Amino acid sequence: xxxxxxxxxxxxxxxxxxxxxxxxxxxxxxxxxxxxxxxxxxxxxxxxxxxxxxxxxxxxxxxxxxxxxxxxxxxxxxxxxxxxxxxxxxxxxxxxxxxxxxxxxxxxxxxxxxxxxxxxxxxxxxxxxxxxxxxxxxxxxxxxxxxxxxxxxxxxxxxxxxxxxxxxxxxxxxxxxxxxxxxxxxxxxxxxxxxxxxxxxxxxxxxxxxxxxxxxxxxxxxxxxxxxxxxxxxxxxxxxxxxxxxxxxxxxxxxxxxxxxxxxxxxxxxxxxxxx
Numbered sequence: 001x002x003x004x005x006x007x008x009x010x011x012x013x014x015x016x017x018x019x020x021x022x023x024x025x026x027x028x029x030x031x032x033x034x035x036x037x038x039x040x041x042x043x044x045x046x047x048x049x050x051x052x053x054x055x056x057x058x059x060x061x062x063x064x065x066x067x068x069x070x071x072x073x074x075x076x077x078x079x080x081x082x083x084x085x086x087x088x089x090x091x092x093x094x095x096x097x098x099x100x101x102x103x104x105x106x107x108x109x110x111x112x113x114x115x116x117x118x119x120x121x122x123x124x125x126x127x128x129x130x131x132x133x134x135x136x137x138x139x140x141x142x143x144x145x146x147x148x149x150x151x152x153x154x155x156x157x158x159x160x161x162x163x164x165x166x167x168x169x170x171x172x173x174x175x176x177x178x179x180x181x182x183x184x185x186x187x188x189x190x191x192x193x194x195x196x197x198x199x200x201x202x203x204x205x206x207x208x209x210x211x212x213x214x215x216x217x218x219x220x221x222x223x224x225x226x227x228x229x230x231x232x233x234x235x236x237x238x239x240x241x242x243x244x245x246x247x248x249x250x251x252x253x254x255x256x257x258x259x260x261x262x263x264x265x266x267x268x269x270x271x272x273x274x275x276x
Contacts, residue, residue, distance in 0.1 A: 005113045005133040012043050012144040039126035040134035043144040053118030061238035066098045070225050075099055077221050077269050079106035081176050082152055086110045090150040093139055093158020095121045097128030104129045166212035169274040183266040192253045194241040213272035222266040229259050
């Protein structure tokens with residue numbers, strides 16, 4: 001589906017329009033960007049740093065965990081928030097494209113674009129849904145998208161820049177942000193020594209977004225999950241704590257947990273609207 005979202009894109013170097021030429025995206029200034037055989041395009045400028053992207057192991061863990069349906073209530077809440085009549089959905093920090101796929105299922109007329117810095121994730125995202133394309137980019141840099149192309153932007157456990165999201169949303173467009181509450185995975189944070197959630201996360205979210213977008217409501221979604229030891233290792237391995245845990249020590253701590261163990265999932269779904 002990459003050809004369907006090419007009109008949404010712009011050159012990350014000169015900001016001109018891009019056209020699809022066999023296995024490349026090109027602009028009139030002859031900047032050229034590869035399209036991988038797995039179906040995603042790489043719009044990172046030369047020399048871009050990709051060290052913060054999910055590794056192959058993290059992506060595999062995410063595929064297993066999300067595929068088992070543990071976060072299904074989050075996906076359902078996100079899909080239900082997509083307005084009727086939505087035609088263009090951009091998932092910023094899309095990972096494997098799982099949440100984008102649910103959103104597109106809820107919006108049968110829509111096409112979607114998965115954006116992420118991890119090529120390992122986008123290999124999956126490019127095949128996540130028949131109406132979705134996938135592009136490698138850095139969420140902290142100017143997005144390789146034209147102004148006002150998106151009806152809805154999704155942002156689930158991912159970085160975001162308010163001014164860029166405002167730019168790519170059409171007037172009146174909707175941003176849907178999913179962030180963890182301090183109760184998210186609290187049992188594992190306590191017992192396994194994982195990274196916790198900053199109590200001021202919602203305050204920081206508002207500070208980053210409200211200068212550019214109008215808040216239009218929040219809802220909390222909290223539910224229990226019964227996880228085996230293997231699933232505990234998987235949920236740790238797919239998140240930020242994967243960068244900060246010693247594998248041997250983690251295995252010993254997981255072994256001391258009940259099997260299965262009840263773990264709390266808790267997130268806030270925040271809605272922001274672009275000025276009309």
